[in-house]
Amino acid sequence: MAHELSITAIGADRPGVVAGVTGALAALDANLEDTSMTILGGRFAMVLIVEVPEEVDVAAVEVALAFPASELHLDISVHPSDPTGASSEGERWSVSVYGADRPGIVHRFALALADARVNITDLATRVIGDPARPVYAMLLDVVIPEDVDAATVESQLRAIAGELEVECSMHAADADIL
Amino acid sequence: MIRPVVLLPDPILSTPARPVTEFGEATLALAADLLDTMRGSSHSVGVAAPQIGVGIRAFALDVTGHRKAKSCHGELVLFNPEVVLAHGRDVGREGCMSVPDLTGDVARHTTIVVRGYTPEGDERVLECDAFEARALQHELDHLDGHVFLDRVVSSDRVFQRRVYR
Numbered sequence: 001m002a003h004e005l006s007i008t009a010i011g012a013d014r015p016g017v018v019a020g021v022t023g024a025l026a027a028l029d030a031n032l033e034d035t036s037m038t039i040l041g042g043r044f045a046m047v048l049i050v051e052v053p054e055e056v057d058v059a060a061v062e063v064a065l066a067f068p069a070s071e072l073h074l075d076i077s078v079h080p081s082d083p084t085g086a087s088s089e090g091e092r093w094s095v096s097v098y099g100a101d102r103p104g105i106v107h108r109f110a111l112a113l114a115d116a117r118v119n120i121t122d123l124a125t126r127v128i129g130d131p132a133r134p135v136y137a138m139l140l141d142v143v144i145p146e147d148v149d150a151a152t153v154e155s156q157l158r159a160i161a162g163e164l165e166v167e168c169s170m171h172a173a174d175a176d177i178l
Numbered sequence: 179m180i181r182p183v184v185l186l187p188d189p190i191l192s193t194p195a196r197p198v199t200e201f202g203e204a205t206l207a208l209a210a211d212l213l214d215t216m217r218g219s220s221h222s223v224g225v226a227a228p229q230i231g232v233g234i235r236a237f238a239l240d241v242t243g244h245r246k247a248k249s250c251h252g253e254l255v256l257f258n259p260e261v262v263l264a265h266g267r268d269v270g271r272e273g274c275m276s277v278p279d280l281t282g283d284v285a286r287h288t289t290i291v292v293r294g295y296t297p298e299g300d301e302r303v304l305e306c307d308a309f310e311a312r313a314l315q316h317e318l319d320h321l322d323g324h325v326f327l328d329r330v331v332s333s334d335r336v337f338q339r340r341v342y343r
Contacts, residue, residue, distance in 0.1 A: 122337070173271055174271070175272055176223065176244075176270070176272060176273065176309070177219075177222045177273040177274065177275060178222065178272055178273070178313045
């Protein structure tokens with residue numbers, strides 16, 4: 001039976017990284033199920049969930065990726081990864097936080113969300129603005145369970161924002177089907 | 179009649195639709211099917227003819243009762259619609275019956291004036307804002323062979339709809 005693997009690759013950002021990695025995977029008949037690729041701090045980072053035929057194991061994928069890894073200077077890791085089956089049911093909200101950069105911002109917000117049983121489904125951070133006065137921006141997509149009050153979560157986040165002297169706003173992100 | 183909704187990547191969704199040149203039984207029948215299909219899907223506020231497999235410039239729309247709506251022209255069917263005037267910009271999250279698994283953030287004009295024709299062939303000019311303007315632009319895109327995925331503000335603002343598996 002076909003099975004799923006998770007692959008992460010990170011290295012110098014240059015043309016040909018996606019082509020090199022996906023070419024080696026295509027040669028194994030691996031099907032890309034879900035991917036996220038972006039530039040993080042000047043490095044190109046890829047996370048891939050691939051479905052591979054039964055006879056293709058982790059070692060076979062590591063061998064196949066060894067050539068693009070050395071040629072493109074990528075750190076690659078491959079792991080077995082079955083879907084967990086966890087699902088997030090509830091209301092979707094977007095949270096944005098921005099302000100002066102300081103350690104611990106992500107942790108404080110994430111901890112408050114976890115304590116409220118709010119699941120983070122997407123999180124991206126960026127440092128933007130003038131290098132002399134950098135602004136830290138964080139965007140989160142979260143799912144608030146039906147029995148949790150969004151207004152309460154929002155006031156908790158605002159209290160943390162006040163303590164950390166950053167701005168925080170939250171808005172419903174349920175899409176309209178048009 | 180409620181028609182089945184065509185799903186991506188059906189080529190009709192990426193093909194510009196043709197304007198109608200004659201109004202009569204055919205436009206009345208298409209309007210009825212658009213309205214039936216829209217009413218038949220409780221979660222959608224509009225449907226464009228290409229979404230039911232008809233490559234004609236027509237759509238049905240109804241934003242009545244929607245919490246984000248300001249202007250509201252009730253149940254509408256417009257043929258050969260064109261934008262006369264547009265201004266403002268706002269980003270909002272959209273989904274589409276033809277793209278069942280994804281949603282995405284799309285920038286739209288906040289006010290638009292649209293001219294089009296009723297199924298009987300009478301000219302109508304509508305000024306729409308807020309949610310009705312967004313929905314109208316989404317349907318107009320279908321007539322030009324575009325879905326919201328062609329318009330998302332950036333590739334990282336596309337999301338799985340509701341359930342994660």
